[in-house]
Structures are given as C-alpha cells and as structure tokens.
Amino acid sequence: MRLWKWPAAVLLAAALVVFPACGGGQEKAKIRIGEVTRSIFYAPQYVALSQGFFKEEGLEVELQTTAGGDKTMTALLSNAIDVALVGSETSIYVYQQGSDDPVINFAQLTQTDGTFLFARKPGASFDWNQLKGSQFLGQRKGGMPQMAGEFTLKKHGINPQKDLTLIQNVDFANIPGAFASGTGDYVQLFEPQASIFEKEGRGKVVASFGVESGHLPYTVFMTKKSYLSKNGAAVQKFTNAVQKAEKWVASKPVEEIVTAIKPYFPDTDQEILKNVVKRYKDQGSFAEDGIIDEAEWNNLQAVMETAGELKTKVPFGTLVDNRFAEKAKQEVK
Structure with a gap:
C-alpha cells in the first residue's frame, strides 16, 4: 500500500498531538497494540499474551487488528494506538513524507518475508x-x-x-x-x-x-519518537516481554507453540496450524531477539530500491532504536 498518499492533515495532526504520560509522573501500565493483520506469522506476539509475559512485566496490553499498513500507521500517528506491529517500510514512508515526530522501530518480531x-x-x-x-x-x-x-x-x-x-x-x-x-x-x-x-x-x-x-526487519514493533521519550520504562517492559516470547518460541516444539497461539486462531484447523508454525520456524522467520541489525536494515532498503519504492536511503540509526532490545536480550534469561 502506498502510504505516502495519506492526507497531509493526518501527519499534521500527529505532529500537533502529544500523547500524555500517566498522571503523577508514573509510566503507563497499559499499552495499546495495533497489528496490521491477524497472522500465524506473528506467533511470538500471541505467545507473549497467552503465556502472561506482558503481565509479568506489569503491563496491561490491549491488542487490536488495524487491517492494513496505511490504517495501522494512521492509527499510530493519530494516537489511537501506542505501538504498531507492521512492516518497517511503513516507518520509511512516513519519514519520506516529512515528520517532526518520526516513527521508530524498537523491537523486531519477524525477520524474513512471510x-x-x-x-x-x-x-x-x-x-x-x-x-x-x-x-x-x-x-x-x-x-x-x-x-x-x-x-x-x-x-x-x-x-x-x-x-x-x-x-x-x-x-x-x-x-x-x-x-x-x-x-x-x-x-x-x-x-x-x-x-x-x-x-x-x-x-x-x-x-x-x-x-x-534474506533477513529483513519484516514485522517490527514501532512507535512515535515522542512516545519513546515519555514512556521509556514501559517500552522497556514491553520489549522484555517480547524477548521472553521470542526465546520461548525458539526453544519450544511446534506442538507447544500451536497450543499457545490456538486461542487467537479458533477457526483454523489444528494440523494447518502445525504445518504453518513448522514452516515458519524451520526457515527462521521468527526473530530470536528484537534487535534490528544494520545488515537487515540495508537489505530492506535494497529490496525497496529494487522495487522503485525508495526515494532516498535512510541511515540506520535514524529510524531504528535498539537500546530496548539490546537491554532485553542482556537481562532476559
């Protein structure tokens, strides 16, 4: 979807509205996620929910499916959600349009095309x-x-x-x-x-x-730079939970992963679920940590450039902030 065709009013509103931190200087205990679609491809996210990893970090997480990259990013820019789970290319599209409050990729969930x-x-x-x-x-x-x-x-x-x-x-x-x-x-x-x-x-x-x-920051948790600066502690807890889920998925057999995510796919045949999880697990689609490395970022831009969708290359550190994922990888055992 060609996200750079969004109305200018959407970007202007996003620039003018500052998402408030909790009263009394406390970090938000609730984080609203907008996922671009409901997909078995996002198994670690559903594991983080079903296994209570977000709750362990003291977070209340609300998940909604925002159905499409443009709708997901519009929801994020207008503060209808706090964190978006969507492809990293969307953050580049927003950046290419110009934004005083860019969208920052902070924790990778999948690392290949699906x-x-x-x-x-x-x-x-x-x-x-x-x-x-x-x-x-x-x-x-x-x-x-x-x-x-x-x-x-x-x-x-x-x-x-x-x-x-x-x-x-x-x-x-x-x-x-x-x-x-x-x-x-x-x-x-x-x-x-x-x-x-x-x-x-x-x-x-x-x-x-x-x-x-090859490896790409294909599906990533991202949020606005202003949200990161005001809610860093909550984002760290969120990233810790994602890291727990990614380690869990990497270490568990297919059958256990299927059991954990089944509530999110009640109408999907059990054998189909097993086949899909196995296929993605075998080809290394599920990231084992949230860190987006520079080679992945460069490969993403090479893919975009080949397709004629990249105006100018965006330096690695401009839209990627690995501080939270690096700390989570060190601390989550």
Missing part, C-alpha cells in the same frame, strides 16, 4: 525460469510482500514487467479467491492459505520468498 510461491500445476522439480511466460498473481504494489517478490524474481533473472504477466490489481483479501477461481499459474501467498490450498489439492508451495529475499 510469503510463498504457490504453483497451480507443479512439476516434478522447480526452476525459477518456469515462471517466464506465465501468469503471476502477486501482492499489491508498495507493500513488502510485493517488493520481496519482485526482488526475488529479479535475483533469478526474471523481469516482472516483461518476462511474465504480472497481476497486482487484486486486493490482499481477495487474492486467494482469485487464484481459486482460476486466475494465475502462480500466486504469492501467505500462510495459512498456502497450506490450506495444498490440503485442498489446488497445487503446491514450490519456493519461499522469505528464504530467497
């Missing part, structure tokens, strides 16, 4: 050249899934605009339905839809865009 290449008629073996001349149903332009997809195609010598028929005019929620109804030879899918389609016999996952595009 989409997979799904083939309607997979052969005995897969080669990326098989996509040439095909109809490819991709993700919406300007979002990280689309950018990671195009980055991967170009990496394998495929020009997305010339070597195949690229379809990008289908809304995110309608992409699975479009493929199921016959659109596309290949489709770029998130889980659990990829596993559901495999179970239904509609085709097969033949490659991972997460593996192909």
Whole structure:
C-alpha cells in the first residue's frame, strides 16, 4: 500500500498531538497494540499474551487488528494506538513524507518475508525460469510482500514487467479467491492459505520468498519518537516481554507453540496450524531477539530500491532504536 498518499492533515495532526504520560509522573501500565493483520506469522506476539509475559512485566496490553499498513500507521500517528506491529517500510514512508515526530522501530518480531510461491500445476522439480511466460498473481504494489517478490524474481533473472504477466490489481483479501477461481499459474501467498490450498489439492508451495529475499526487519514493533521519550520504562517492559516470547518460541516444539497461539486462531484447523508454525520456524522467520541489525536494515532498503519504492536511503540509526532490545536480550534469561 502506498502510504505516502495519506492526507497531509493526518501527519499534521500527529505532529500537533502529544500523547500524555500517566498522571503523577508514573509510566503507563497499559499499552495499546495495533497489528496490521491477524497472522500465524506473528506467533511470538500471541505467545507473549497467552503465556502472561506482558503481565509479568506489569503491563496491561490491549491488542487490536488495524487491517492494513496505511490504517495501522494512521492509527499510530493519530494516537489511537501506542505501538504498531507492521512492516518497517511503513516507518520509511512516513519519514519520506516529512515528520517532526518520526516513527521508530524498537523491537523486531519477524525477520524474513512471510510469503510463498504457490504453483497451480507443479512439476516434478522447480526452476525459477518456469515462471517466464506465465501468469503471476502477486501482492499489491508498495507493500513488502510485493517488493520481496519482485526482488526475488529479479535475483533469478526474471523481469516482472516483461518476462511474465504480472497481476497486482487484486486486493490482499481477495487474492486467494482469485487464484481459486482460476486466475494465475502462480500466486504469492501467505500462510495459512498456502497450506490450506495444498490440503485442498489446488497445487503446491514450490519456493519461499522469505528464504530467497534474506533477513529483513519484516514485522517490527514501532512507535512515535515522542512516545519513546515519555514512556521509556514501559517500552522497556514491553520489549522484555517480547524477548521472553521470542526465546520461548525458539526453544519450544511446534506442538507447544500451536497450543499457545490456538486461542487467537479458533477457526483454523489444528494440523494447518502445525504445518504453518513448522514452516515458519524451520526457515527462521521468527526473530530470536528484537534487535534490528544494520545488515537487515540495508537489505530492506535494497529490496525497496529494487522495487522503485525508495526515494532516498535512510541511515540506520535514524529510524531504528535498539537500546530496548539490546537491554532485553542482556537481562532476559
């Protein structure tokens, strides 16, 4: 989604409104999270909730799904939420528009793209050249899934605009339905839809865009710089809880992770949940700590630049603050 098209009034309001700290000089005990979507990909977040890690840190956390990068960032900028869980590219889009109160990435949750290449008629073996001349149903332009997809195609010598028929005019929620109804030879899918389609016999996952595009600060907890300066102690407690959850996910078997997150996916088949968690765990999508390293940040911008979505490069320290994640990694045992 092209977030830099937001009305100027939204950014102006965000610049004028200062989110208040709790009365009496006390840090806020409640933090409101806006997640960009409800996804198994965000398993460590649901673990932090279900295992009581936020409560252990003395926090009351309210989770809401804000349905889309633009809506999530608008909610953050207008103080409807305190912390956003969304792709790091959104903080860059806001920065590119100009802001007196930039959005700062402070704790990473996932470190790879979460989409997979799904083939309607997979052969005995897969080669990326098989996509040439095909109809490819991709993700919406300007979002990280689309950018990671195009980055991967170009990496394998495929020009997305010339070597195949690229379809990008289908809304995110309608992409699975479009493929199921016959659109596309290949489709770029998130889980659990990829596993559901495999179970239904509609085709097969033949490659991972997460593996192909490398480590990225793909989904990150972020907040406004003004919120960090006023609520540093609460942000540290929040990051400590995230670190506990990330360590827990890294150390536990798939079955235990599924049990922990199942309440957040009551309508998802148990076997599908297991397959999805295993797939993401095996490819290292879940971050084991919240630290965003400079190589990841540079790779993110390389992906954006390849897709033509980066106006100018943003220095690593401008929109990344690792103080909280580094302290959490040291203190959480």
